[in-house]
Amino acid sequence: MAEVISPESRKRDRIEKRDLYEQHGVKEYWLIDPEARTVEVLHNESGAFNSRGVGIWARAPSPDC
Numbered sequence: 001m002a003e004v005i006s007p008e009s010r011k012r013d014r015i016e017k018r019d020l021y022e023q024h025g026v027k028e029y030w031l032i033d034p035e036a037r038t039v040e041v042l043h044n045e046s047g048a049f050n051s052r053g054v055g056i057w058a059r060a061p062s063p064d065c
Helices: 010-023
Strands: 002-004 028-033 038-045 050-055
Touching: 002 038, 010 028, 010 050
Parallel strands: 002 028
Antiparallel strands: 028 038, 038 050
């Protein structure tokens, strides 16, 4: 799952959707922030998202790749 963050959706994407996706077992959640020019990769481990780090555009880490 990937979300592009906008100023209007920052709270919804970082908190509300993250919690929802975590509860429903989404394995990986990418937060793409055009303003900061970053991608944060969150990986669901044992029912909780853990950050795999923040990278610049195409250099974000993914354990499945």
